[in-house]
Amino acid sequence: MCGFVGFIGKKSTSESQNILKIISQPIIHRGPDSFGTWSDENFGFHVAFRRLAILDLTSAGEQPMKSESRRYVITFNGEIYNFKFLKIQLEKKYGHIQWRGNADSEVLLYLIEKYGLEKALEQCVGMFSIALWDRKLNELSLARDRFGEKPLYYGYIDNNFVFGSDLESFKKFPNFDNQLCKKAIKLFLNYSYVPAPLSIFKDILKVEPGTILTFNRNQESVLSTSKKRYWDKNKEIANAKKNKFKNIDEALPELKIALNASIQQQMISDVPLGAFLSGGIDSSLIVSMMQENSMSKVKTFTIGFENKDYDESPYAKAVANHLGTDHTEVILKPEQALGVIPNLPSIYSEPFADSSQIPTYLVSKVAKSHVTVSLSGDGGDELFAGYNRYFWGEKLWKKASWAPFWLRRSAGNFLYNTPNSIYNIMEDILNSLTKKQGITFIGDKAKRLASRLQFIDSELDLYSSLCTQWNDVNFLLTDNFQTSDKPFIDIELQPHLTGIENMMSWDIDTYLMEDILTKVDRAAMANSLETRAPFLDHRVARTAWMMDESYLVSNFNGKIPLRSILSDYLPRELFERPKTGFGIPVGDWLRGPLYDWAQDLLSEKQILEEGIFNIKNVQDLWNQHQSAKFDHTVKLWNILMFRAWNSTRV
DSSP: OEEEEEEESOOOHHHHHHHHHHHHGGGGGGOBSEEEEEEEGGGTEEEEEEEOOOSOOSGGGOSSEEOTTSOEEEEEEEEETTHHHHHHHHHHHHOOOOOSSSOHHHHHHHHHHHHOHHHHHHHOOEEEEEEEEETTTTEEEEEEOTTOOSOOEEEEETTEEEEESOHHHHHTSTTOOOOBOHHHHHHHHHHSSOOTTBOSBTTEEEOOTTEEEEEEEOSSOEEEEEEEESOOHHHHHHHHHHTOOSSHHHHHHHHHHHHHHHHHHHTOOSSOEEEEOOSSHHHHHHHHHHHHTOSSOOEEEEEEESSGGGOOHHHHHHHHHHHTOEEEEEEEOHHHHHTTGGGHHHHHSSOOOOTTHHHHHHHHHHHHTTOSEEEOOTTHHHHHTOOHHHHHHHHHHHHHTTSOHHHHHHHHHHHHHSOHHHHHHHHHHHHHHHTOSOOOOHHHHHHHHHHHHHHOOSHHHHHHHHHOSOSOGGGGBOGGGOOSSOSSOOOOOOTTSOHHHHHHHHHIIIIIIIIIIHHHHHHHHTTTOEEEOGGGSHHHHHHHHTSOHHHHOBTTBOOHHHHHHHTTTSOGGGTOSOOOOSOOOHHHHTTTTTHHHHHHHTOHHHHHHHTOBOHHHHHHHHHHHHTTSSOOHHHHHHHHHHHHHHHHHO
16 A cells, blocks of 8 residues: 655656655655655656555565566555465466565566556456556556545646646645636535546546556657556446346355455455454454454454444444454544544545544544554445445335326425424424434425425436435535536446446445545545455455345345355344444534534635635525524535635645
8 A cells, every 4th residue: 555646747857856755745644664766757757656565565565666677667556465366377377487575566567567457457356556657658557446446646737747646746746726626516515525537626637447548658748548448347247147146045155255255365464454343244244254264363443432322332342252353442532533624634635525534534543553454344335235225215216206207396396395494393293292302304304305306307316316415506606616517427327237236336436436435545544554345356246246136135124145144253133233324423513512613614704715605505504504403414514624625725
């Protein structure tokens, strides 16, 4: 796990080396163990690498690394989990090979030398972002892993072509003045993240997962010559569906074999290794199988909170006790979580607003004090139907789709225009009848549903409405930042998939990659911690896609195969409970300990000076939330995270 940054441009030798030092400074946390640079002065190619040593801790694993023929120079962030197998296969085919060390990057380079980059990556199991310079063809190839676990940006700054792991490096490049991308702002406010291939800056993009981009360097400019997909998720799903398992009894053993193989490979490390443990199904299964494959106690880590509504630490502790792991539990006080917030803009380098970024950072910090690598359960929800929205979303569509669009829109208008006072009365009556006070924000929830009914005309509309905050973001923005761009990510309905299967597929392309994996990568790497996700081995994914939806879902519960396998390790009462998120009470904090911080960011003076947000509409949201009659937590957090990030940019 490392970081790199480089550029192609006409710079003198001394100037280019100075630039490399400056632009690599922001990624020291991604690779604190060593620093290296390499340049091809004839073509103005320059690259710097920061290393977090995981495999082969000697200098033989340092980068930038040259191939045996010296044709290729690679900077590689990530891990090739099956590198030992690939090494054996290469030796079988080519005889004795004089390896310099035991690094996966050396094996990858040898594969590239023999097969080319595309064929090499097809053989690799791993997470990675790669910059490969071909000295023979004067070409730069940028490649990213299948699910987008590792970040990779590229673009133009002051007529220089720049690429790297982190936008903070781009911002340090001489004469950086790239403007904000208006479309990206609009999408961020709706989704809480900036979706690929966009970045928050104009003329800077993200390499998409499973993709190789090749750029040719001539004497005058850098030209994009090709874009290839060495792995296409939609094609993989379609092929898997053609070879479905006959029944669940056939599927379960194959899934367990694939998952066990993935975990065994991801446990290979030359530094201390552990796992995050929330006590939920995904992390509990990963830890259970890790412990089964380990001769010693697996180190596990959990964050707990004083607020019991958000505290899952007792569940994690019960699982750890049953499995006999070496468990570390830290109960955090609110002030510790609040102390992270000022650092979020630099940790995430572009606007990011999933509030679980805070506990993710904190649990990574705890883990780093004991280990250098931590496995996680990320990907389980998207592969095995774990989100509640899959069930009630499909149910909502089945209930509503029979009605013509005009009728749904009329019903939505009626609900939306009903006065809040009426909803407040309904709330009081329902709480009185049930003799509980658990029914809250009826008006807010009804109006959210109403806004969906007004615009839903297809399954695509339904999915977009479930994953976004607004139907039209323009009302939040000033005239200069309003655009005609759609406020939704482009997604495509796969006719051979069911409604739930389509939603899982869309989540892999959007929510998993841009939210979950971004959140974990940046939070962990800010602590110089490598994270690995065994569910995202593409062989595990293929096994999941070969299962019929009926194998995954039963009585509005998902993850049926995972529950079944986990029951071999744990009593069901330790993990069978309603799904909860990894969250903190941000909505309450915005009315309490975060009030002054938020009020300052949303002040009329600051917003008017920035010139992006419509001051009246933003402050209306703020005042409604403060009244406690509305819950605008996510909407306000998106605005606040953008404001906090942008205020550090200038």
